[in-house]
Amino acid sequence: MSPAHETPDLYGAFPRLGPEETALLAAYGTRHPTLPGEVLIREGERWPAFYVVLDGTVAVIEASGHEERVRAVHGPGRFLGGLGLLTGQAEDLRAVACDPGVVLSVPVADLRGVVDEHPGIGDVILRAYLIRRGVLAELESGLRILGSRHAPGSRRLREFAARNRLPHKWIDLEDDKEARQLLDHLGFTPADVPVVILHGEKVLRAPGDAEVARAGGIPAPLAREMVGDLVVVGAGPAGLATALYAASEGLSTVVVDAVATGGQAAACARTKNHLGFPAGISGGELAERAADQAREAGAEFTVPARAVSLNRRERYYVVGLEDGRSVNAHTVVVATGVRYRTLEVPGAAEFQGAGLHYAATLTEAKLCLRAPVVVVGGGNDAGQAAIYLARRAARVRLLVPSADLGRSMSRYLADELRRDPGVRILLNTEVRELVGDAGGELRAVVAQDTRTGERREIEAVAVFVLIGAEPQTRWLSGEVALDEQGFVLTGPDVARLPASGTAARGEPWHERGRPFLLETSLMGVFAAGDVRAGSVKRISSAAGEGCVAVHLIDEHLKTTGHPPA
Numbered sequence: 001m002s003p004a005h006e007t008p009d010l011y012g013a014f015p016r017l018g019p020e021e022t023a024l025l026a027a028y029g030t031r032h033p034t035l036p037g038e039v040l041i042r043e044g045e046r047w048p049a050f051y052v053v054l055d056g057t058v059a060v061i062e063a064s065g066h067e068e069r070v071r072a073v074h075g076p077g078r079f080l081g082g083l084g085l086l087t088g089q090a091e092d093l094r095a096v097a098c099d100p101g102v103v104l105s106v107p108v109a110d111l112r113g114v115v116d117e118h119p120g121i122g123d124v125i126l127r128a129y130l131i132r133r134g135v136l137a138e139l140e141s142g143l144r145i146l147g148s149r150h151a152p153g154s155r156r157l158r159e160f161a162a163r164n165r166l167p168h169k170w171i172d173l174e175d176d177k178e179a180r181q182l183l184d185h186l187g188f189t190p191a192d193v194p195v196v197i198l199h200g201e202k203v204l205r206a207p208g209d210a211e212v213a214r215a216g217g218i219p220a221p222l223a224r225e226m227v228g229d230l231v232v233v234g235a236g237p238a239g240l241a242t243a244l245y246a247a248s249e250g251l252s253t254v255v256v257d258a259v260a261t262g263g264q265a266a267a268c269a270r271t272k273n274h275l276g277f278p279a280g281i282s283g284g285e286l287a288e289r290a291a292d293q294a295r296e297a298g299a300e301f302t303v304p305a306r307a308v309s310l311n312r313r314e315r316y317y318v319v320g321l322e323d324g325r326s327v328n329a330h331t332v333v334v335a336t337g338v339r340y341r342t343l344e345v346p347g348a349a350e351f352q353g354a355g356l357h358y359a360a361t362l363t364e365a366k367l368c369l370r371a372p373v374v375v376v377g378g379g380n381d382a383g384q385a386a387i388y389l390a391r392r393a394a395r396v397r398l399l400v401p402s403a404d405l406g407r408s409m410s411r412y413l414a415d416e417l418r419r420d421p422g423v424r425i426l427l428n429t430e431v432r433e434l435v436g437d438a439g440g441e442l443r444a445v446v447a448q449d450t451r452t453g454e455r456r457e458i459e460a461v462a463v464f465v466l467i468g469a470e471p472q473t474r475w476l477s478g479e480v481a482l483d484e485q486g487f488v489l490t491g492p493d494v495a496r497l498p499a500s501g502t503a504a505r506g507e508p509w510h511e512r513g514r515p516f517l518l519e520t521s522l523m524g525v526f527a528a529g530d531v532r533a534g535s536v537k538r539i540s541s542a543a544g545e546g547c548v549a550v551h552l553i554d555e556h557l558k559t560t561g562h563p564p565a
Contacts, residue, residue, distance in 0.1 A: 015128040016077045021121050022052060022104065028114050029106035034058070034097035040080065041095045044198075046217075047085040049105040053078050056101015061094045073098065083129045083165075086111075086292055090217030092142045092167065112296060126289065133165060133288075142167030143216060146183065147194030148174055153206060154194040155353035160209045160304070162363040163260035163267075165284055166216045170363070209259070209304045210323070218303065228252030230553060231319050231329040232299075233307045234472075236263020237539045238529025239335035240290040241546025247297035249550060254327055255299055256319065258306035262287030263337045264530070265539050267359035268384055273410055274540055284361070286539070302327075307336070310479045310525070317525065330560075331553050334476065334488055334520070334527040335546065338469035338537075343376070347434030351463075355442030356434065360385035360464045368462040370394050374445050376431055377466035378402050379537075383413040385464050390422030397458055399429045399447055401467075434463065471531045481521035487533035490526070491517040516552040518545060524556055 017025070031054065034040075040051060043063060051058070053074050060072045060080070071093060074080060080095050085108060097103075106114065115122030143161060147154025149172050161168045173180045173193070188195065192205040198215045207215070230246050232239045235257035246253045260266065268283030277286075295301065309320035316328040340358045342348065348356060357364045360375070365388065373393045375386045378400040386398045398417065405414045405425060417423055426447065432455065433446035444457045471486045481489045481497055489497070494515045518526045528549045529535060529542035 015124045015131070017052060017079060017121070017124060018077065021118070021124065022054070022077065024118050024121065025052060025106055025114060026104060028110050029104045032103050032105045034101045034103055036097060036099050038097040039094060040097065040103070041091050041093075043092060043094055044090050044217075046088060046090055047081055047108055049107055050085065050111050051080040051095070052104040052106070053080075054102040054104055057098040058101075058103070059096050059098050061096060062092070063094065079125070079128070081129070082132045083288060083292075084217055086126075086129065087218075087295065092217070126292070133167070142169070143212070144169050144171060144197040145194055146171045146173060146179055146197070148172065149354040150174065151193065152353075156209070157194050157196070157207070157212060158353075158363065159359075160212060160259060161216070162359075162361050163262065164213065164216070164218060164303075165260075165266075165288065166212075166218075213304055227316065227328040228254055229329060229557065230254070230331045230333065231256065231317070231327045232333045232335055233257075233319060234263060234335035234337055234529070234531070235261040235287075235291070235301070235303065236335060236337045236529060236542065237265050237286075237290070238337070238531075238542040238546045238549075239263070239333070240287065240294055241543035242333045242335060242528060242549050243294040243299040243301075243546075244290065244297055245547050245550040246553065247294060247299040249554065251550070251553070253299040254329065255294070255301045255303075256305040256307055256321065256327060257301075257303045258322075259304055261291040261301065261303060263335075264339065264381075265542075267361050268381060268539075270384055270388060271380075271539060272416075273412060283539070290543075308475050310476060312522075317522075330524060331556060332525045333546070333549050333553070334473075334480075334525065334531055335529045335542075336472040336475075336531050337542075338471050338530045340381075340466055341468035341470055343431060343434075343463075343465045343467075345431055345433050347436065350436065351434050351442050355460075355462050357462060357464050358466070360388055360466070364462070364464070365389060365392050368393050371461040372397070372459045373462045373464065374399060374431075374447075374458055374460040375464045375466065378405065379408045379466065380410055380413055382464075382466040383409050383417050385466055386417060386423050387413075387420055389464070390420055393422070393462075396423045397460070398423055398425045399431060399445075400425060400427050401430050401450070403428050403451075431463070431465075469530065469537065473531060479522070480525060480527075483533045485533075487535075488520055488527040488531055489533050490520055491515055493533060494519065494521050497521065516556065518549050518552055519556075524560070526552060 053076055058074045059070050062069050062071050084091055145157055145168055158170055171179050196204040196207055229251040230253045232242050232255045235255050243253050243255045265283040266287045270280045270282050272280035306322040307319050308322050311318045317332045319327045369392050371393055372395050373389055374397045375382050376399045386396050390396045428450045429447050430450055431445055432448045435444045437443040442461055445460050445463055446455055447458055448455045473482055473486050483489055518528055520527055526549045528545035530537050
């Protein structure tokens with residue numbers, strides 16, 4: 001096999017290490033001669049070292065059943081691996097030497113010290129790994145998920161893979177008759193679907209999120225009962241910022257999230273008003289960077305792990321998890337964020353996940369290439385989704401409930417939308433019904449002008465709903481004070497409550513005299529980000545609240561006499 005001649009160089013234009021950077025790395029590693037066909041990493045293994053190619057070439061190969069495809073060929077100055085090398089995930093691909101050569105081998109455990117001492121090297125590595133993850137997603141490498149777009153289990157699994165940025169290929173059994181017949185012949189039943197195929201070999205039948213996470217190489221959640229200074233519930237911008245600053249200050253910090261790091265922000269196609277990114281950055285990439293920073297600072301992540309309860313046990317708060325485990329800590333930060341409100345119109349239930357979506361990531365965008373789509377909403381998320389989809393869809397119709405596009409949208413984004421030829425904005429317009437064709441596929445949206453009452457059909461193969469927000473606080477019911485919409489009350493809002501009504505159980509703040517700015521009705525329990533009543537629903541402000549929360553936690557630990565663990 002001559003891999004170098006079988007595929008275009010997918011990574012050729014992407015960041016690589018120069019001679020000076022390679023020389024700096026050489027002080028931390030060893031030179032390793034390679035022979036043709038030598039395997040440096042196999043599917044399912046974790047990277048033992050960070051490899052830089054000094055001489056010769058190394059092919060990156062994906063195996064699918066009995067077929068093998070070369071995804072890239074790395075020559076001198078290029079380095080192997082992806083984000084999984086930094087996060088401890090197992091590799092989906094194989095790296096094989098094509099010819100006699102030499103690689104520089106730097107132990108993964110030593111890589112953090114290298115990038116701390118030489119930040120420029122870290123920047124090159126991170127940029128390259130993020131780009132590679134995007135390339136693999138475009139190529140639909142990695143997991144194979146077979147399921148029905150009409151089945152809740154299949155939709156859940158696809159969302160989980162997308163939110164965790166696991167490269168995957170979706171095979172819809174409604175469209176792929178051969179795949180459906182194959183499962184029938186092999187004895188698979190409806191109870192076995194969705195089916196996940198990993199590395200072209202391992203097969204999972206109707207797996208849960210945690211099983212797919214482990215199979216996909218996401219590090220397993222900590223098995224021990226975790227005790228520390230702080231547990232952060234939710235890994236969106238507020239939770240990630242809290243984890244980063246808390247761990248940096250020496251607080252033992254554990255982060256739990258029901259689905260993935262990034263929260264709702266990870267579904268943002270691109271934001272252009274985030275400090276430090278004048279050209280914009282996707283929510284997924286921002287989340288990847290923040291999570292890596294927090295891990296490097298010492299924060300521990302356990303994902304997926306859904307919080308279902310909050311209680312007090314002696315000196316600790318206990319966050320109960322869905323799988324029966326618990327996390328104990330002196331303090332808690334609630335950063336569970338919000339979810340978009342569902343569309344309540346005829347046809348919505350029928351097309352859930354099969355034309356009706358509540359996110360506009362690459363996964364959903366692939367389903368509507370060169371086809372007409374509708375985006376519903378008047379906020380920043382809806383505007384960003386419309387611009388992102390306009391690059392792929394035949395045309396985009398943005399249905400805005402209000403009469404003013406700038407009412408709940410940043411001015412720069414509203415101006416960009418008005419200039420975009422691929423987007424048509426319909427103000428004072430709401431969805432009244434989703435309409436399918438004879439084959440059961442989404443065909444159109446029935447929309448109504450709320451001023452005139454006029455109704456019209458708008459052709460669409462997909463509808464992206466990004467309206468309103470519902471706080472994820474059911475697990476807190478009866479434990480901390482919430483407002484009428486379910487958002488967590490903090491600081492001055494809590495101070496105005498009668499002492500007897502601050503919380504059902506626990507240690508109310510009034511025993512200390514007053515609540516801190518972001519403190520809830522329980523002393524030592526804080527809230528940050530979109531889940532907090534009165535918060536500014538922006539990524540930057542959520543991250544800022546996470547930073548402020550850490551300062552308040554430090555003050556709380558000092559006043560209560562609980563030294564950091």
